[in-house]
Amino acid sequence: MADPSRSGSEAEGEDTASQPTVEVPTEPLDRKVAVRRSDSPSLLRLFGSRSFFRLWLAQVVSSLGDWIGFVAVTAVAARIGGSSPEGAISLVLSARLIPGFFFAPAAGVLVDRWDRKRVMVACDVGRGLVLASIPFVDTVAGLFLASLLLEILTLLWSPAKEASVPNLVRTEFLANANSLSLVAAYGTFPIGSAIFAALAGVAAWLSNYDALGSLRVDQASVAIWFDVATFFLSACMISTLVLPRHRRRERGGGHVDLRQSLRDMTEGYRFIQQSPVVRAVILGLGTGLVGGGMLVPLGPVISKDVLGGGTAGFGLLLTALGVGVAGGIVLLTIFQSRLPHERVFVFSVLAAGVCQLAGASMSTLAPTLVFVTILGLCAGSVYILGFTILQTNVDDKLRGRIFATLYTLVRFCLLLAFAVSPILSSLLGKLSNALVGGSISVGDATLELPGVRLTLWLGGAIIMGAGVLASRSMRPRSAP
Numbered sequence: 001m002a003d004p005s006r007s008g009s010e011a012e013g014e015d016t017a018s019q020p021t022v023e024v025p026t027e028p029l030d031r032k033v034a035v036r037r038s039d040s041p042s043l044l045r046l047f048g049s050r051s052f053f054r055l056w057l058a059q060v061v062s063s064l065g066d067w068i069g070f071v072a073v074t075a076v077a078a079r080i081g082g083s084s085p086e087g088a089i090s091l092v093l094s095a096r097l098i099p100g101f102f103f104a105p106a107a108g109v110l111v112d113r114w115d116r117k118r119v120m121v122a123c124d125v126g127r128g129l130v131l132a133s134i135p136f137v138d139t140v141a142g143l144f145l146a147s148l149l150l151e152i153l154t155l156l157w158s159p160a161k162e163a164s165v166p167n168l169v170r171t172e173f174l175a176n177a178n179s180l181s182l183v184a185a186y187g188t189f190p191i192g193s194a195i196f197a198a199l200a201g202v203a204a205w206l207s208n209y210d211a212l213g214s215l216r217v218d219q220a221s222v223a224i225w226f227d228v229a230t231f232f233l234s235a236c237m238i239s240t241l242v243l244p245r246h247r248r249r250e251r252g253g254g255h256v257d258l259r260q261s262l263r264d265m266t267e268g269y270r271f272i273q274q275s276p277v278v279r280a281v282i283l284g285l286g287t288g289l290v291g292g293g294m295l296v297p298l299g300p301v302i303s304k305d306v307l308g309g310g311t312a313g314f315g316l317l318l319t320a321l322g323v324g325v326a327g328g329i330v331l332l333t334i335f336q337s338r339l340p341h342e343r344v345f346v347f348s349v350l351a352a353g354v355c356q357l358a359g360a361s362m363s364t365l366a367p368t369l370v371f372v373t374i375l376g377l378c379a380g381s382v383y384i385l386g387f388t389i390l391q392t393n394v395d396d397k398l399r400g401r402i403f404a405t406l407y408t409l410v411r412f413c414l415l416l417a418f419a420v421s422p423i424l425s426s427l428l429g430k431l432s433n434a435l436v437g438g439s440i441s442v443g444d445a446t447l448e449l450p451g452v453r454l455t456l457w458l459g460g461a462i463i464m465g466a467g468v469l470a471s472r473s474m475r476p477r478s479a480p
Contacts, residue, residue: 059181095144349466
């Protein structure tokens with residue numbers, strides 16, 4: 001996207017004569033996206049623009065490093081945890097959740113006020129510097145503080161990135177862009193895990209050099225140094241982008257007015273309340289995650305106690321979920337231009353609830369895998385279409401706050417699901433045993449009612465309720 005004060009070709013950093021551009025207006029928001037005629041049709045079809053391709057590569061690099069760093073920091077926590085490595089790991093990982101509840105709303109205000117490219121570059125550099133200090137940390141408290149700072153910087157980087165995407169690609173390419181972002185964010189996890197394992201050999205080789213002794217060379221520290229390099233590389237790639245500077249952000253001049261910040265925060269919440277489409281997406285994504293998130297802590301239990309699949313069965317369930325998400329990404333990439341995004345979003349939420357209900361009702365692994373695969377397909381579609389609808393329907397000056405609110409709600413709902421579902425499963429199991437003896441019979445058929453099945457049924461019902469809420473919120477928009 002070109003800066004409003006510059007031509008489209010200048011925004012791409014190219015000579016005007018040699019690289020002509022076509023500025024394409026998009027609806028429903030008043031924005032323009034610079035598309036170079038020199039861009040290849042295949043690149044435009046997949047990524048939407050060369051600028052987004054650059055941003056996507058930066059996200060791939062930083063996400064890859066992030067997963068490697070996540071595994072490495074967990075290993076460091078276990079090492080310095082002493083007699084209680086589990087407690088150290090739990091405390092350090094909790095530092096990745098805490099800032100989301102207290103800092104995310106303020107982060108959205110800052111992202112909407114500051115230059116977003118500078119925010120992303122500064123956050124990447126900051127994350128690299130914080131990570132560089134971790135090999136020298138010897139206490140759990142120090143590692144907790146480092147993780148806290150990493151999460152705060154991530155809370156600034158993510159809304160800045162999501163808010164910038166609509167300025168780099170045209171509306172019809174937004175679903176593709178969000179599909180690719182999902183691949184970059186989560187598809188790099190197995191690659192990162194493999195690289196972390198391979199770095200053990202690199203660490204063993206480097207440990208032979210006495211000059212490197214002060215760097216505390218081991219597998220975790222080498223992985224962290226690798227992660228530092230990925231963040232610095234991402235910062236360099238993002239620094240080559242040209243993103244628009246909103247006049248409001250320019251007038252701020254870096255000065256933070258607390259009263260104005262509170263007014264900005266209130267403005268964002270008021271917009272969510274008044275916009276039925278935005279409210280529907282946030283309710284659908286957030287509330288749906290309460291139900292869907294129950295699958296993570298309860299998956300091993302239902303695999304072992306209900307489906308008879310044990311640990312291997314839980315692995316198959318995760319694989320089926322991943323295959324479904326990948327299938328959803330591929331299908332949306334191919335057909336998204338022909339689909340009504342809002343209707344498909346609502347349908348996908350409802351279908352995800354139905355699949356969770358059906359999957360939890362099965363007593364063998366094979367049919368459960370089918371329903372979990374379809375659940376993953378719907379979940380991938382909900383994520384991609386939800387982000388696309390928000391990017392399309394939220395003005396640039398508000399986008400940072402909206403996405404910060406969304407990320408806060410996502411964290412809260414997932415944490416709620418992770419914490420409550422095991423307790424709820426135990427309570428419902430006791431209630432089932434007390435009321436119906438743990439099972440019901442209809443004719444010759446008997447259906448076991450363990451707590452884990454009842455909890456997943458409740459989760460499916462919550463997802464369907466989220467779909468109904470989303471449908472009701474979007475109804476005024478589709479009305480004639």
